[in-house]
Amino acid sequence: MEILPYKYYRLYITKSAAGGNGYFSMNTFSMFETNESTTDLCIGATATASSNYNASTDAPKAIDNNASTYWETASTSGDKWFKVELPTARKVRKLIITATNYQDEMPSAFIFQGSNDNINWTNLKTVNRGTFNSPTSYTELLSTVVGGKSVLDSGDPSLKVILFNWQTMQYIIHTTPNASGDWFIYLNDTSDVLITHIGPAGYQPISDGPITPMVY
Incomplete structure (x- = not known):
C-alpha cells in the first residue's frame, strides 16, 4: 500500500x-517524511494526549525540541493516546521515540494511526516490542524502499514500472526509471507485490518477465 x-x-x-498500562512517558516523539530525513515534522506541530500527569509534563513537552522536558500520562490504568496535529497533511515514513528517566514507562506496544479529519483513523503500523530495559530510544520505519532495474532489450530504460498486488491484481503505484533503468518506491507493505515493466511497442524487458524487487 502506498504511503498517504x-x-x-x-x-x-x-x-x-x-509490560503495564498505567504510566506512559516519552522524552521526545519525532516523525520524518523519509527514512533518511533529519527534519522532524513534529517541530511546530500541536500535541495533545488522553491524559497528562501535570501541567509540566503535558503532551507538547514531547515535541518541544527540549531534551530536558517530557510527556507523562496520569496513573490511571487503561490504553492511552498521544496525538500530533501537523500544520498541513504530510507523509510519515519514520518515527523515533526517546525514553525519559522512567524508561519502564516508554511505549512498547501501540498502533500508529493517521487521519485527515481527526475522527476517522487509519491504522498505519502495529508495534509490539515486548518488555525491555534498553534501548533508551528506538526507530520504527513505516515503509520499505523497494527497487530494481528495468531495462529493455534495446538498452533503454522502460517507460514505467507498475506495481500490483499479485493476488488481487489491484494497482498499487507506478514510477518512471531513471536513464540507467534504476527505480525505487517507498511501500509500507512489500508482501504480494507484482512488478510490471512497460516499454514501447516491440520491446521487452531484458529480464523477459517481472523482476523481483530488491527490498532495502
Whole structure:
C-alpha cells in the first residue's frame, strides 16, 4: 500500500516497556517524511494526549525540541493516546521515540494511526516490542524502499514500472526509471507485490518477465 499524507497522527498505546498500562512517558516523539530525513515534522506541530500527569509534563513537552522536558500520562490504568496535529497533511515514513528517566514507562506496544479529519483513523503500523530495559530510544520505519532495474532489450530504460498486488491484481503505484533503468518506491507493505515493466511497442524487458524487487 502506498504511503498517504495525513494531518493528524496518533499513537494508541497499550503497553509500556515494563509490560503495564498505567504510566506512559516519552522524552521526545519525532516523525520524518523519509527514512533518511533529519527534519522532524513534529517541530511546530500541536500535541495533545488522553491524559497528562501535570501541567509540566503535558503532551507538547514531547515535541518541544527540549531534551530536558517530557510527556507523562496520569496513573490511571487503561490504553492511552498521544496525538500530533501537523500544520498541513504530510507523509510519515519514520518515527523515533526517546525514553525519559522512567524508561519502564516508554511505549512498547501501540498502533500508529493517521487521519485527515481527526475522527476517522487509519491504522498505519502495529508495534509490539515486548518488555525491555534498553534501548533508551528506538526507530520504527513505516515503509520499505523497494527497487530494481528495468531495462529493455534495446538498452533503454522502460517507460514505467507498475506495481500490483499479485493476488488481487489491484494497482498499487507506478514510477518512471531513471536513464540507467534504476527505480525505487517507498511501500509500507512489500508482501504480494507484482512488478510490471512497460516499454514501447516491440520491446521487452531484458529480464523477459517481472523482476523481483530488491527490498532495502
